[in-house]
Amino acid sequence: MFPSGWPGRGLLLLRLLAGVLLIHDAVTQLLRQSQWHSVARPSITASAGMLLLVGLWTPAAGVLAVIAELWTAATSSDNLQNCFILAALGAALAMLGPGVLSVDARLFGRKRIEIPDR
Secondary structure (H helix, E strand, O other): OOOOHHHHHHHHHHHHHHHHHHHHHHHHHHHHOOOHHHOHHHHHHHHHHHHHHHOOOHHHHHHHHHHHHHHHHHHOOOOHHHHHHHHHHHHHHHHHOOOOOOHHHHHHOOOOOOOOOO
């Protein structure tokens, strides 16, 4: 869906909030870790955040955010509230779509199909 007006602005706000928070969490996790073999989860989180920021492949990015945040909640005991809020934001964006102010809307937006008369 690519709603315009206030609903489109609301989806933009949700996408920006989720994207910035996911990227912040990923960078924080990367700076705290000393082993390079545990960069998969922060990399997935940062990728989902960047995709949500620009509104590219929003349903897939929302699902990635849900997976990454539930993975973080299952393996870590700190900041569980933040994990569940970001997972819920990702799920909502995956279900609602990116809105009109996104790359998805430019690439896959509403198309007008005209059926010729016979």
